[in-house]
Amino acid sequence: MAKIRGSIVVNIDRCKGCEVCMVSCPTGTIAMAKEVNHKGYFYAFPANPDLCIGCASCAMVCPDGVITVYKTKI
Amino acid sequence: MAEVTGIKEIIKPENLVYKKTKLMTDKVLSYCPGCGHGTAHRILAEIIDEEGLQSETIGICPVGCSVLLYEFIDIDWQEAAHGRAPALATAIKRLLPEKFVFTYQGDGDLAAIGTAETIHACNRGENILIIFINNGIYGMTGGQMAPTTLPGMRSSTSPYGRDVKIMGNPLKMTDIVATLLGTYYVTRQSVHTPANVKKTKKAMRKAVQYQKLNKGTCFIEIVSNCPSNWKMTPVQSNKWMEENMFPYYPLGDLKIPAEQITQKTSNSEKND
Ligand SMILES: Cc1ncc(C[n+]2csc(CCOP(=O)(O)OP(=O)(O)O)c2C)c(N)n1
Numbered sequence: 267m268a269k270i271r272g273s274i275v276v277n278i279d280r281c282k283g284c285e286v287c288m289v290s291c292p293t294g295t296i297a298m299a300k301e302v303n304h305k306g307y308f309y310a311f312p313a314n315p316d317l318c319i320g321c322a323s324c325a326m327v328c329p330d331g332v333i334t335v336y337k338t339k340i
Numbered sequence: 341m342a343e344v345t346g347i348k349e350i351i352k353p354e355n356l357v358y359k360k361t362k363l364m365t366d367k368v369l370s371y372c373p374g375c376g377h378g379t380a381h382r383i384l385a386e387i388i389d390e391e392g393l394q395s396e397t398i399g400i401c402p403v404g405c406s407v408l409l410y411e412f413i414d415i416d417w418q419e420a421a422h423g424r425a426p427a428l429a430t431a432i433k434r435l436l437p438e439k440f441v442f443t444y445q446g447d448g449d450l451a452a453i454g455t456a457e458t459i460h461a462c463n464r465g466e467n468i469l470i471i472f473i474n475n476g477i478y479g480m481t482g483g484q485m486a487p488t489t490l491p492g493m494r495s496s497t498s499p500y501g502r503d504v505k506i507m508g509n510p511l512k513m514t515d516i517v518a519t520l521l522g523t524y525y526v527t528r529q530s531v532h533t534p535a536n537v538k539k540t541k542k543a544m545r546k547a548v549q550y551q552k553l554n555k556g557t558c559f560i561e562i563v564s565n566c567p568s569n570w571k572m573t574p575v576q577s578n579k580w581m582e583e584n585m586f587p588y589y590p591l592g593d594l595k596i597p598a599e600q601i602t603q604k605t606s607n608s609e610k611n612d
């Protein structure tokens with residue numbers, strides 16, 4: 267059976283580290299980085315990229331429009 | 341642009357499912373981390389884009405944290421004096437009736453200094469859309485109490501919590517305008533979860549389409565957060581909002597067009 271796989275792109279410079287995407291991700295793909303961006307925010311990143319299903323939940327709730335989402339069937 | 345990505349092989353144009361709309365400019369939003377204003381802007385921009393209304397839309401900016409909204413969405417704008425957006429929208433819509441005209445206002449703007457403008461524009465049934473961001477506080481000026489501040493809620497001007505005996509009860513503006521004959525569609529939504537974002541987007545699309553009918557004012561309240569002045573993390577503030585704001589400001593439609601009600605009843609009759 268075809269499996270849905272997703273992938274996100276996070277624009278690090280624009281992330282404000284609010285964590286709203288992280289708690290909205292149903293699969294636990296996203297975590298906050300241990301280092302900060304140039305503005306001093308711990309930015310979001312796909313810590314478990316294999317878990318992403320491309321549902322775009324993170325992108326929908328990101329107040330700063332930082333996340334782009336891709337999805338495909340494998 | 342510095343970026344981090346998931347699985348590289350999936351990142352191809354044909355697999356794209358979500359990208360920030362081009363109607364959002366490249367300006368960095370002036371909001372605090374996790375503030376619902378940004379999400380509300382993006383939904384609005386997406387709807388204007390998807391409905392093909394970029395050159396047909398005139399927005400009215402408020403005074404408040406979203407005072408710079410004209411920097412963030414690439415459409416025509418006018419800036420109103422504090423609370424006066426519905427009056428300005430009235431003038432613009434009457435002069436240019438073919439345009440889609442909306443206001444975007446906070447609760448200090450719409451429900452305090454602008455109460456009269458809001459109520460009278462809705463009562464006259466101006467053919468505009470009013471978007472009302474209710475975070476229960478004056479965000480921009482340092483978290484003073486607003487008419488919408490919850491009973492017992494602390495703010496910089498109610499440090500011991502809002503005492504309703506002295507300060508009155510929170511004003512439910514959306515409930516008030518729903519009773520006016522001039523309003524056509526009145527709803528209360530939020531933008532803090534993916535499901536709520538979808539519902540708000542649906543409501544906004546409906547409102548934009550209803551505006552074309554010229555049947556009265558559409559009014560969308562978005563119950564939102566102000567993590568900075570509520571003194572919480574963004575995630576905590578969204579939880580606090582669900583637990584405290586939603587019981588007082590329940591989400592859902594307060595007024596839907598008569599045509600829709602008839603449609604709904606005939607549908608349910610069919611289902612019976
Ligand atoms: C005539 C006038 N009175 C007062 C102010 C000060 N002022 C600026 S923003 C604001 C309140 C904004 O609060 P709200 O509308 O809730 O928006 P938020 O900042 O929370 O998004 C006030 C009182 C002003 N700019 N002009």
Ligand code: SF4
Pocket residue numbers: 276280281282283284285286287288309310327328329330331332333374
């Ligand atoms: S929701 Fe957006 S701004 Fe907030 S942490 Fe996630 S990517 Fe960053």
Ligand code: SF4
Pocket residue numbers: 370371372375376377405475479480565566567568569
């Ligand atoms: S002060 Fe409140 S309303 Fe204003 S940008 Fe910050 S979080 Fe948003």
